[in-house]
Amino acid sequence: MSDGLNRAELISIFxxxxxxGICSYFAVKWMVNTLDPTxxxxxxxQQRAERLLSRLGVTDLKASLNEYELSIAAQLVDPQSIDVTWSDIAGLEDVIEDIKATVILPIRTPELFVRSELHQPPKGVLLHGPPGCGKTMIAKATAKEAGAR
Incomplete structure (x- = not known):
């Protein structure tokens, strides 16, 4: 192997x-983190999500949540911070009674609703209307009344 590379030179090249390769990886990782505008x-x-999850009593999820799930968790609302009640909503008594009967009652007293294929509580509620008609207030009052977490 006089003309080619000997074993020591090959090891040195590798x-x-x-x-x-390692330096390039860490340099690119540092540049991406440094240049990331968000x-x-x-x-x-992430800090908001961790605070909220710890306030809600969820402890082991931090390690299992990815970046996307943490950003969604940061948008969650703490039920104790909701200050809207049914008395704050005016003029929608029929809607409030429907929500109390179809959403809150099954959540509060599930033993009254026997699981059957024909009769089940609704899986969700669609609130629609123009801006300012009270959709968010209804959702907040429903969450607070139902004791949602």
């Missing part, structure tokens, strides 16, 4: 290539 917002969202 070590240099490995070190170069880095600060992501960090704040």
């Amino acid at each position: 070590i240099r290539a490995g070190i170069l 880095r600060k917002q992501k960090r704040e969202a």
